Amino acid sequence: MADVSLIKELAYLTTPHIADGCLVSGNPIRIAPAGTKAVVAGMTCFGRARPIQHLGSIDIFLEAIEAMPPGEVLVVDNGGKLDEACIGDIIVLEAQAAGAAGFVVWGLHRDNRELTAAGFPVFSLGAVPTGPQRSAIRPDDVLTRATVGNVTVTSQDFVVADENGALFLAEDKLEEIVPAAMAYRDIEARQLKAMRTGTSYRQQVAFADYLTVRAQRPSYGFRQHLKEISAAGEV
Numbered sequence: 184m185a186d187v188s189l190i191k192e193l194a195y196l197t198t199p200h201i202a203d204g205c206l207v208s209g210n211p212i213r214i215a216p217a218g219t220k221a222v223v224a225g226m227t228c229f230g231r232a233r234p235i236q237h238l239g240s241i242d243i244f245l246e247a248i249e250a251m252p253p254g255e256v257l258v259v260d261n262g263g264k265l266d267e268a269c270i271g272d273i274i275v276l277e278a279q280a281a282g283a284a285g286f287v288v289w290g291l292h293r294d295n296r297e298l299t300a301a302g303f304p305v306f307s308l309g310a311v312p313t314g315p316q317r318s319a320i321r322p323d324d325v326l327t328r329a330t331v332g333n334v335t336v337t338s339q340d341f342v343v344a345d346e347n348g349a350l351f352l353a354e355d356k357l358e359e360i361v362p363a364a365m366a367y368r369d370i371e372a373r374q375l376k377a378m379r380t381g382t383s384y385r386q387q388v389a390f391a392d393y394l395t396v397r398a399q400r401p402s403y404g405f406r407q408h409l410k411e412i413s414a415a416g417e418v
Contacts, residue, residue, distance in 0.1 A: 185357045190341065193229040196364050198347045200371070204364025210356050213340075215287060215349040216263065216332040221306050222295065227345040228285030228304035230256040231354075232336050234329035237261040237269040237290065238319040244274045247326055253282025256342040258351075260329035261290025263308065267315045268293035272301070279303045287342055287349045289331040306344045370413075388412060 193201075205212045221227075233255040235247045247257060257278055261269040270286060272294035278286065285304030292298060295310040329336045334351055336342075341352045352360055374387055385391070393408045 185341075185354045189357045189361045192361050192365060193341065193343050193352075196343070196361070196368060198343055198345050198350050200364045200368040201343055201350060201352070201360065203367045204360045204362075205350075205352075207367060208356075208359040208363040210353075210360055213334045213351040213353075214332070215289065215306070215334070215344075215351075216308070217348065218308050219287065219289075219306050219331075219344075219349050220309075221304060221344070221346065222292065222298045222310075223302065225346060226285075226304040226306075228256055228287075228306075229343040230254045230284035230341065232256055232258045232329075232338055232340040232342050232351065233283075234258050234327060234336050234338060235260065236322065236325045236329055237315070238321055238325065239315040239317045241274055243321075243325060244270065245277070248278050248281050248283070250326075251278075251281060251283065254284050256284045256344070257286045258329045258331060258336045258340075258342060259286060259288040259290065260331060260336075261288065262330075263332070264290050265308065266311070267291065267313055267317075268311050269315060270305070270307075271314065272297035275301060275303055275305060285342075285344065287331065287344055289329070304344065306349050 202212050233247055233251050235243060235257055237259055259269060268291045270288060270292050275298055288307035291309055291311045292305060292307045293310055293312055298305055327337060336351050339354050341354060343350055377387055378384060389412055397403045
């Protein structure tokens with residue numbers, strides 16, 4: 184079980200900060216496909232994943248909600264289908280009333296006006312008027328695994344979504360990712376503050392020195408340079 188304090192910190196980190204935290208800590212960056220956007224701009228959500236594979240009927244959502252503790256994000260696998268919506272106002276309002284933190288859908292939603300009015304975090308590939316006209320066979324892992332793009336999501340993952348998109352974090356890696364993301368956030372805040380007061384980013388990262396070293400050592404990369412000056416306390 185992840186430390187509660189680490190989970191709480193997810194509310195104060197943007198997805199870019201977390202993605203950089205993954206990179207710095209050597210963990211894979213597991214993101215929803217580009218185009219996964221909030222119904223209402225500026226919405227955010229985070230929480231433990233509640234995976235659901237959509238089979239063509241809303242009862243699978245009701246079953247998941249029935250078993251869901253408050254604070255979870257419903258991660259819906261509809262195979263990225265662009266010819267049907269898999270959730271609408273009834274399911275979203277039902278989940279909201281049950282204490283869910285939001286939805287991340289690999290697929291489409293409908294009832295856009297009603298979802299906008301509800302103000303509840305829903306991230307999807309967009310809206311379409313029609314619901315499903317199919318019924319799929321129920322697999323054994325229908326409520327334990329969801330695929331979102333090329334990412335497999337289980338209840339051992341946490342979800343963070345904002346205006347940049349959505350990403351998924353393995354619970355057992357939070358102790359590596361979250362502190363790295365917090366450190367990156369704080370460094371970036373200092374850099375931006377310095378830029379606003381007249382110190383360019385190039386100055387802060389000694390970019391001229393980097394160019395000099397790279398001219399002598401073509402294999403010398405900028406990331407290596409940043410690590411070295413960070414270790415020296417210059418960033």
